[in-house]
Amino acid sequence: MKTSKIEEYLNVLFPNPKCELTYSNDYELLIAVVLRAQSTDKRVNSVTSILFNKYHSLFELKNANLNDLELIIHPVGSFRKKSYYVKEIARLIDEDYNGKVPVDRDKLILFPGVGRKTINVFLSEFYNEPAIAVDTHVERVSKRLGLAYKNDDVLVIEKKLMRKFRKDIWSKLHLQLVLFGRYYCKAIKPECRDCQLCSICKEKKKNFNWNAPIKVDTNKKEGVRKMW
Numbered sequence: 256m257k258t259s260k261i262e263e264y265l266n267v268l269f270p271n272p273k274c275e276l277t278y279s280n281d282y283e284l285l286i287a288v289v290l291r292a293q294s295t296d297k298r299v300n301s302v303t304s305i306l307f308n309k310y311h312s313l314f315e316l317k318n319a320n321l322n323d324l325e326l327i328i329h330p331v332g333s334f335r336k337k338s339y340y341v342k343e344i345a346r347l348i349d350e351d352y353n354g355k356v357p358v359d360r361d362k363l364i365l366f367p368g369v370g371r372k373t374i375n376v377f378l379s380e381f382y383n384e385p386a387i388a389v390d391t392h393v394e395r396v397s398k399r400l401g402l403a404y405k406n407d408d409v410l411v412i413e414k415k416l417m418r419k420f421r422k423d424i425w426s427k428l429h430l431q432l433v434l435f436g437r438y439y440c441k442a443i444k445p446e447c448r449d450c451q452l453c454s455i456c457k458e459k460k461k462n463f464n465w466n467a468p469i470k471v472d473t474n475k476k477e478g479v480r481k482m483w
């Protein structure tokens with residue numbers, strides 16, 4: 256079956272997937288996920304390492320000078336909007352929630368800059384709550400693998416994935432799909448030649464790079480194709 260083939264292959268590629276954002280507590284993770292919109296984990300990590308080294312608490316963040324925040328947050332884009340979000344999120348958590356990010360979707364959705372995808376990532380990463388956040392990688396991979404239609408929006412894709420895969424693997428699957436999209440099934444020049452999901456992929460012909468060298472698993476001294 257298609258879904259078990261996908262699950263098995265992702266387990267081979269990413270047996271123990273991890274979120275690539277760095278954080279040390281709940282509010283740092285939430286802010287990092289908010290900053291990640293239209294940016295990359297790498298950029299966000301370099302910005303948050305400066306941000307949280309300069310401002311050590313929610314109190315310091317909520318009272319930060321907006322211009323100073325904008326200078327720090329600039330590299331992740333939309334820096335004016337995101338700087339406002341950071342200050343306001345810090346204020347809300349500090350003043351309304353006793354310094355703890357609420358574990359309640361209805362409350363989180365009222366935070367500025369926080370949408371369904373951010374909530375899914377936060378709850379699944381920090382509290383291990385089963386959830387599938389559909390970002391650009393998950394959307395692209397799902398459509399290529401025929402798990403969703405081309406015109407499906409992110410909410411429809413999320414619901415389809417939740418229907419097709421077991422609840423106990425949602426959080427892991429989300430991370431695996433993100434990593435697969437980021438490192439293999441890339442938007443431009445995906446690694447189709449070595450992909451073991453070619454037989455079910457809707458875009459393999461379009462994306463196949465026949466000139467790319469075949470990757471070799473140096474540990475086993477055999478082609479990745481033989482791994483499957």
Ligand code: SF4
Pocket residue numbers: 399400439440441445446447448450451452453456457458459462
């Ligand atoms: S064959 Fe290519 S486009 Fe299709 S899933 Fe694999 S890497 Fe992605």
